[in-house]
Amino acid sequence: MSVKLSTRQVGDVTVVDTAGRITLGEGSSALRDTLRELVGKGQKKILLNLGDVTYIDSSGIGELVSGFTTVTNSGGQLKLLGLNKRVKDLLQITKLYTVFDVHEEEAGAIRAF
Amino acid sequence: MPRLPRLPWLPFLTLVTLVIYSYGSLWPRLPGRSSMRENKHRGSETVERFLDSTLESVDSAEELALAVAERAGFDEDDLMKIGMAVRESMVNAVVHGNRYSAHKKVRFSVTHNETRFTIRVADEGEGFDFSTLPDPLAAENLMRTSGRGIFLIRSFMDEFEMRHLEPGGTEVTLVKYTVSK
Numbered sequence: 001m002s003v004k005l006s007t008r009q010v011g012d013v014t015v016v017d018t019a020g021r022i023t024l025g026e027g028s029s030a031l032r033d034t035l036r037e038l039v040g041k042g043q044k045k046i047l048l049n050l051g052d053v054t055y056i057d058s059s060g061i062g063e064l065v066s067g068f069t070t071v072t073n074s075g076g077q078l079k080l081l082g083l084n085k086r087v088k089d090l091l092q093i094t095k096l097y098t099v100f101d102v103h104e105e106e107a108g109a110i111r112a113f
Numbered sequence: 114m115p116r117l118p119r120l121p122w123l124p125f126l127t128l129v130t131l132v133i134y135s136y137g138s139l140w141p142r143l144p145g146r147s148s149m150r151e152n153k154h155r156g157s158e159t160v161e162r163f164l165d166s167t168l169e170s171v172d173s174a175e176e177l178a179l180a181v182a183e184r185a186g187f188d189e190d191d192l193m194k195i196g197m198a199v200r201e202s203m204v205n206a207v208v209h210g211n212r213y214s215a216h217k218k219v220r221f222s223v224t225h226n227e228t229r230f231t232i233r234v235a236d237e238g239e240g241f242d243f244s245t246l247p248d249p250l251a252a253e254n255l256m257r258t259s260g261r262g263i264f265l266i267r268s269f270m271d272e273f274e275m276r277h278l279e280p281g282g283t284e285v286t287l288v289k290y291t292v293s294k
Contacts, residue, residue: 024208058259059259065256090265
């Protein structure tokens with residue numbers, strides 16, 4: 001299964017629910033397009049819910065970094081929610097875990113904006 | 114002196130045998146993604162494919178490697194690491210090596226014996242200077258959007274080697290030590 005993305009609004013925070021595989025090709029470009037579209041619409045608070053992401057490769061990691069930079073450069077904030085062990089391990093070995101603001105609970109993540 | 118029986122079909126049978134033998138020995142060199150050679154014997158297995166330079170081939174190689182790795186007895190955690198290392202190697206070969214060229218193939222092989230599970234990925238690209246690979250953990254590279262593939266392969270496998278091929282191309286060899294069943 002490739003990636004599935006859907007967005008919902010919780011107060012002034014846009015939650016992007018992500019499921020499937022974020023890999024080079026369709027998966028990573030879909031994530032890139034979604035984040036750029038939200039930034040283009042002026043959305044400043046974006047919570048990327050990776051709870052149902054089963055797999056992410058180096059291209060997917062690159063898209064997370066790219067998304068973080070795009071949102072930050074536009075004056076917004078991008079936070080991550082619900083990383084499974086594999087994604088968490090990947091961000092840790094690439095030393096990116098501390099770059100992102102990572103949350104386990106949605107309510108806490110929303111409050112953190 | 115007894116007369117030998119006449120076998121008029123013998124030349125035809127010989128010809129058919131030769132054709133089948135030749136086809137079998139040429140099979141690995143035939144173009145196309147279905148080119149294959151498989152050997153299985155006690156405790157070991159070798160699979161080789163000549164794959165198109167497409168992202169679909171990345172998926173095919175991952176599936177193939179995981180199927181062999183599963184039969185070799187790796188657990189779920191190692192299967193994830195092997196799968197990811199294969200994906201990263203194949204992406205490098207397809208995207209950076211062969212640059213999606215329809216005229217270039219990726220030679221992909223998986224083999225395992227009692228001690229080693231070995232993957233080889235060879236492209237037909239122009240190659241690159243191995244010493245120019247940036248360290249993705251360096252502070253100045255941390256926010257780069259690419260350049261983590263080989264780092265991840267090294268992290269997930271027990272051995273990793275790169276070598277230049279003549280007349281062109283790069284081959285990477287990935288080894289995971291085989292678990293005891």
